[in-house]
Amino acid sequence: MSIIIKDQAGIEAMRLACRLASEVLDYLDPHIKAGTTTRQIDELARGYMAQQGTVSATLNYQPPGYPPYPASLCTSLNHVVCHGIPNDKPLKKGDIMNIDVTVIKDGWYGDNSRMYVIGDASIAAKRLCALTFDAMWLGILQVKPGNHFGDIGHAIQKFAEGHGLSVVREFCGHGVGQNFHEEPQVLHYGRPGTHEQLKPGMIFTIEPMLNLGRKEVKELGNDGWTIVTKDHSLSAQWEHTVLVTETGYEVLTLSEGSPALPAFVQAVKT
Numbered sequence: 001m002s003i004i005i006k007d008q009a010g011i012e013a014m015r016l017a018c019r020l021a022s023e024v025l026d027y028l029d030p031h032i033k034a035g036t037t038t039r040q041i042d043e044l045a046r047g048y049m050a051q052q053g054t055v056s057a058t059l060n061y062q063p064p065g066y067p068p069y070p071a072s073l074c075t076s077l078n079h080v081v082c083h084g085i086p087n088d089k090p091l092k093k094g095d096i097m098n099i100d101v102t103v104i105k106d107g108w109y110g111d112n113s114r115m116y117v118i119g120d121a122s123i124a125a126k127r128l129c130a131l132t133f134d135a136m137w138l139g140i141l142q143v144k145p146g147n148h149f150g151d152i153g154h155a156i157q158k159f160a161e162g163h164g165l166s167v168v169r170e171f172c173g174h175g176v177g178q179n180f181h182e183e184p185q186v187l188h189y190g191r192p193g194t195h196e197q198l199k200p201g202m203i204f205t206i207e208p209m210l211n212l213g214r215k216e217v218k219e220l221g222n223d224g225w226t227i228v229t230k231d232h233s234l235s236a237q238w239e240h241t242v243l244v245t246e247t248g249y250e251v252l253t254l255s256e257g258s259p260a261l262p263a264f265v266q267a268v269k270t
């Protein structure tokens with residue numbers, strides 16, 4: 001087993017699948033507000049994917065040892081770290097929520113997630129969301145041929161812990177292409193120069209989960225999927241799918257509604 005290098009046709013197919021995954025989040029944007037239920041959001045997404053000609057990769061997704069995942073996206077609210085299942089509880093002012101969307105287009109997978117602040121949240125909650133966004137981008141900035149996967153993890157961990165946040169260890173980024181999850185595992189912590197070297201044509205996600213409190217997580221325990229922080233502290237996550245180019249990176253999961261890049265990224269690009 002090894003990391004798949006995508007050819008030009010695969011890269012083009014991934015550009016499309018990933019842009020469509022990002023456009024699902026754009027479409028949902030105005031609907032993410034107090035009073036809406038996560039099940040309504042899931043239904044809206046399912047309808048939009050049908051219009052796009054995509055299918056959800058998460059609906060009925062069943063890795064070994066799991067029950068089939070029952071929804072078209074994941075909604076992870078407040079202390080839910082990941083894999084939250086949409087339900088009939090209305091969102092309320094002050095909630096923070098991650099929506100994670102993976103679509104399949106022509107057999108290729110585009111995977112991305114964003115944080116949403118419902119109404120206005122506490123300073124601490126908004127800071128967690130913003131710092132997690134920056135942490136993801138600091139990881140992305142490490143993507144270039146010759147760098148190692150450990151460089152990505154290290155950049156994220158150093159920044160997160162430097163701001164008093166903790167990095168979830170149990171879930172990581174992953175290679176993605178004609179499979180939802182393929183090699184390698186992209187850890188969000190680690191040491192520079194460790195793990196495999198990045199090569200042009202590799203495509204993988206970077207999706208750090210950062211907690212306001214301790215790093216430990218546990219299963220909620222009644223649905224086989226939902227992961228929460230052990231200490232019930234807030235958790236945030238952002239996710240992009242990224243291509244290694246000859247000179248650096250191309251973020252594939254960008255679209256018109258993507259949030260503005262952090263200032264330190266624009267500074268690097270111009």
Ligand code: MF3
Pocket residue numbers: 058061069073074083100101102111205207225239
């Ligand atoms: N989209 C998630 C990821 O980033 C995986 C969700 S699996 C599900 O890898 F079944 F919970 F939807």
Ligand code: CO
Pocket residue numbers: 111112173174205207239
């Ligand atoms: Co992913």
Ligand code: CO
Pocket residue numbers: 100101102111112113239
């Ligand atoms: Co995802």
